[in-house]
Amino acid sequence: MRKKLKSFLKTVGFHIEEEPNTLFDVVCGMEFPATNAKHLSVHKGDAYYFCSESCKKHFDSDPEKYIG
Numbered sequence: 001m002r003k004k005l006k007s008f009l010k011t012v013g014f015h016i017e018e019e020p021n022t023l024f025d026v027v028c029g030m031e032f033p034a035t036n037a038k039h040l041s042v043h044k045g046d047a048y049y050f051c052s053e054s055c056k057k058h059f060d061s062d063p064e065k066y067i068g
Ligand SMILES: [Zn+2]
Pocket: 025, 027, 028, 029, 030, 050, 051, 052, 055
């Protein structure tokens, strides 16, 4: 989907920045480089990444609190 939109926008002359390789930690609200994504939880089929083990634990104990 996204790729199609991108190539469409390119053909009509938009300059598209490459997607920044950052992830968002829903627990602490921090953005961090995808290369640091070592802490991952899967909730209802969606993957969530965390900056640290402690953020992951917070999420695991009450996911709805952070994504509701
Ligand atoms: Zn965090």
